[in-house]
Amino acid sequence: MPAWARKSTVVLLIAVLALAVFGTTTQTWLSVSLDPAQAGAGGDVLDVQGSKAATAVTGLALVALAGGLAASIAGRIARWVITVIIVLAAAGIVAAAATVLADPLAAAQGSIAAATGVSGGQAQVEATAFPFLAVACGILLALAGLLVVPAGRHWKARTKYDVAGRGTAAATAGPVDEIDSWDRLSRGDDPT
Template sequence: MADSGVAAGSAGTADNAGKAGKAGKAKAGRTTPAWARKSTLVLLITLLALAAFGTTTQTWMTATLDPNQAGAAQSVLPVQGSKAATTVTALALVALAGGLAASIAGRIARWVITAIIVLASAGIVTAAATVLADPLAAAQGTIATATGVSGSQAHVELTAFPAVAVVAGCLLALGALLIIPASRHWKARTKYDAPVAAGPSAPAGPVDEIDSWDRLSRGDDPT
């Protein structure tokens, strides 16, 4: 009798250990990768959007005017990114708002937000690349404000910030594209994202008000 009891206890211990090992493996398999963590990805998109926005507050180019033709009080005009590429500021804010909204959005909304951020990133890259391709045309607005004459000739020297905006826009688009695969590891925040799980059937009999509210909170219709 004692031997059988010891054997049964050993078998129960082995079963418990096996179950614990399987649970540990399952938990390890469900571990979210570092790149797919919601906080990490949202922070990455936020920083890249702020980087693109921050470049527009800096000088993108300096225009040196001809002193014989210019009517400006100074011959060297700094041109900020917000004036050289006005759309970059707005698009960076759109991408920033989209990144923050992705953290609380549903499954379908994440696809829409991803598309919006990618399009905003493409606009940032296009606007900054246009400045790099033709800096004189981008500086004409500032030159015309300073001299009162449009179409003036000037020697324009670029800084590194337009290139930084291009890089930030490209990385921002890549970060946005990670939202879709990464969101598979995120916990569902709404009943529409929650997977349908096989659970116990609803209890038979009359349902009081408290039970009705509990079932409504789970997405069930008690009626």
């Protein structure tokens, strides 16, 4: 099996990228220089975290993380579904972070209004490096999500039901334990 296709490598890559995106939301995305008339509310510079500037990014990062962990135990068809979920979550991360970068003042309005009590005010807003980092990690997360399908072909079967042709061998052998007896009953064989 190639090193890039190992289950642990793919799952760890998705988890690290999702946690990196989540980590960016805990940092300052926008630095707001308030109007001097509004600055009396608590200073002239307001830092806006990513979780407040783009609230969807935090949730989408957790969805991608859960998808990556689920891919480690999923079957072939479920891995396709999980891949779609991870790629859509990554696309949402990129779109939300790009929206903040496209109009930082609109993204900071809620925090400005909470700090000053005035909504719709003007301020000088500068984006930090963290929204750019979220976009980059989101793109890499989408690529890592797409890696699940080709890498999954190299992963060993996780249960006896995933192995082709094993059902007939289990039906002819005697039951090993109670679970095998129940499985034979499910197939229509009476183990007694």
